[in-house]
Amino acid sequence: MVKDREQNSNKEKKLLVSLIWNFSTELKLILMALLVIFTLATLLPFIPSSFSLSASDFRFCISRLSSVNTTTTTPTKLSPENNTTTELVLDRVLDNGVIKRTFTGYGSAAYNFVSMSAYRGGVNTFAVIGLSSKPLHVYSHPSYRCEWVPLDPTHDPVSTTGSKILTDWGYGRIYTTVVVNCTFPSTTTPVGGNLILHATTGDPSLNLTDSIPVLTEPPNSVDLTLYTSSTKKKQYDYLYCGSSLYGNLSPQRVREWIAYHARFFGERSHFVLHDAGGIHGDVFEVLRPWIELGRVTVHDIRGQERFDGYYHNQFMVVNDCLHRYRFAAKWMFFFDVDEFMYVPEKETISSVMESLEEYSQFTIEQMPMSSKICYSGDGPARTYRNWGFEKMAYRDVKKVPRRDRKYAVQPSNVFATGVHMSQNLQGKTYHKAEGKIRYFHYHGSISQRREPCRHLFNDSRVVFENNPYVLDTTIRDVGLAVKTFEMRTIGNRLLRTRQ
Ligand SMILES: *[C@@H]1O[C@H](CO)[C@@H](O)[C@H](O)[C@H]1NC(C)=O
Ligand SMILES: *[C@@H]1O[C@H](CO)[C@@H](O)[C@H](O)[C@H]1NC(C)=O
Numbered sequence: 001m002v003k004d005r006e007q008n009s010n011k012e013k014k015l016l017v018s019l020i021w022n023f024s025t026e027l028k029l030i031l032m033a034l035l036v037i038f039t040l041a042t043l044l045p046f047i048p049s050s051f052s053l054s055a056s057d058f059r060f061c062i063s064r065l066s067s068v069n070t071t072t073t074t075p076t077k078l079s080p081e082n083n084t085t086t087e088l089v090l091d092r093v094l095d096n097g098v099i100k101r102t103f104t105g106y107g108s109a110a111y112n113f114v115s116m117s118a119y120r121g122g123v124n125t126f127a128v129i130g131l132s133s134k135p136l137h138v139y140s141h142p143s144y145r146c147e148w149v150p151l152d153p154t155h156d157p158v159s160t161t162g163s164k165i166l167t168d169w170g171y172g173r174i175y176t177t178v179v180v181n182c183t184f185p186s187t188t189t190p191v192g193g194n195l196i197l198h199a200t201t202g203d204p205s206l207n208l209t210d211s212i213p214v215l216t217e218p219p220n221s222v223d224l225t226l227y228t229s230s231t232k233k234k235q236y237d238y239l240y241c242g243s244s245l246y247g248n249l250s251p252q253r254v255r256e257w258i259a260y261h262a263r264f265f266g267e268r269s270h271f272v273l274h275d276a277g278g279i280h281g282d283v284f285e286v287l288r289p290w291i292e293l294g295r296v297t298v299h300d301i302r303g304q305e306r307f308d309g310y311y312h313n314q315f316m317v318v319n320d321c322l323h324r325y326r327f328a329a330k331w332m333f334f335f336d337v338d339e340f341m342y343v344p345e346k347e348t349i350s351s352v353m354e355s356l357e358e359y360s361q362f363t364i365e366q367m368p369m370s371s372k373i374c375y376s377g378d379g380p381a382r383t384y385r386n387w388g389f390e391k392m393a394y395r396d397v398k399k400v401p402r403r404d405r406k407y408a409v410q411p412s413n414v415f416a417t418g419v420h421m422s423q424n425l426q427g428k429t430y431h432k433a434e435g436k437i438r439y440f441h442y443h444g445s446i447s448q449r450r451e452p453c454r455h456l457f458n459d460s461r462v463v464f465e466n467n468p469y470v471l472d473t474t475i476r477d478v479g480l481a482v483k484t485f486e487m488r489t490i491g492n493r494l495l496r497t498r499q
């Protein structure tokens, strides 16, 4: 689907390229044919008579070669808008002897817009999520218009300026993530219709606008009270939006993470994971029981890989997740699968979240843990059989915990999201929640498929590679409860999971 749209929107640009390309292909073919003929002619005397070729065979060969799509090279009549790139302008010498050089652009190196999704976000507002050429956004002025074409012919199409939100904090590569907020004058977007995004590159010499159908909404498919009634109970209390998973992830670490958080967030929570190649067969097996219980949804986003953005386009993926589930959950969490949320023992996640209700967003402080050195208080044999978060119990006391924050939002107040926090929202953001909720980060533990413990220690304070650590059994202490929970919830299906 997405691919088709891209192809349509870029057909015009590609046409020019293909003219030139086909022409050179043809040249190559003719040269190749001549080469083959001369080679054969040279070799002919040495070929046994039973193998000989007649002149008519050659003629057949040549006629076939020259019939290869010569028609496409005949010049097409060019409209004034797109004639500029095909005209060859020669360098000329000016009166003062200076050589005037010219620069002529051909084709296009990065797409103007790569569409991922679009969602209705209210009675008259929509969000379109995709990628766009990063240099285009840095050095030019691309702009967007949104058009709503109702299916009911008695309603006229309406059009509005789309406001673009760039969420990547300067991290983009060839592509950057774009969220286009299309908000129409109220009551002009009845349910049922097509949303068209008109994306203009901002290049005055080309004046190219791609018109991209981004959303088709069937009639009567939306209950508008979803957006207006704030009292309506959401499908989930907590929804986890994961960023792109890639690399050779450890099935055992993923098993531990999902069991821990399924228990932590409780029955009314849901986990959305994005597979950019990281959910390989063995990882899928540890997710399968949770998928079957309806606790986990996996999205295969491997297709984005051919568009070079920041870390497997994680900004696009989390924004898709935000808008896709925006009205399905009261709170949304954004953190990684090597991070473990924690609330103090006397609290529960729901008591903590109730106390933070007045905020649209709060950030969560990191407790950096070592994923190399392990606590061997149970004796070495037992230590190796323990779960990762039971044995990796040494906390780095030198690292500044404030750096890498993660966050949670009430999504209906949020218009776009980043990786460390959202900067496009309404309402208050709270940065001092560390007494209520924190996360433990086992950096690098998830992407190695072997026993993580390099060194065992037994003391409450250790210095390893010139770095001080303290024993912190906060997460370790819930190990037994998590294992029991997993067994009770999905049985012993995952008992034989490997690192
Ligand atoms: C030549 O072009 C036509 C249509 O443009 C296409 O259907 C056909 O497959 C092409 N032939 C070759 C050999 O590329
Ligand atoms: C560019 O030229 C092609 C070939 O004639 C034409 O089909 C196309 O509509 C033109 N594009 C624009 C933007 O005018």
Ligand SMILES: *[C@@H]1O[C@H](CO)[C@@H](O)[C@H](O)[C@H]1NC(C)=O
Pocket: 079, 080, 081, 083, 084
């Ligand atoms: C190409 O377009 C420009 C305006 O964009 C016009 O001035 C010029 O005459 C056109 N050339 C041809 C060959 O049509």
Ligand SMILES: *[C@@H]1O[C@H](CO)[C@@H](O)[C@H](O)[C@H]1NC(C)=O
Pocket: 119, 120, 121, 122, 125, 126, 127, 181, 182, 183, 414, 415, 416
């Ligand atoms: C678009 O932005 C407006 C505020 O500027 C907001 O009210 C609306 O909810 C946003 N729409 C979406 C779909 O995010």
Ligand SMILES: *[C@@H]1O[C@H](CO)[C@@H](O)[C@H](O)[C@H]1NC(C)=O
Pocket: 204, 207
């Ligand atoms: C660019 O396109 C728009 C809409 O098609 C048109 O109104 C405008 O005059 C064009 N500008 C140039 C410089 O061709």
Ligand SMILES: *[C@@H]1O[C@H](CO)[C@@H](O)[C@H](O)[C@H]1NC(C)=O
Pocket: 376, 377, 378, 379, 380, 456, 457, 458
């Ligand atoms: C750690 O200490 C416990 C008792 O304090 C002891 O049983 C165990 O063998 C020790 N392990 C190591 C690796 O020193």
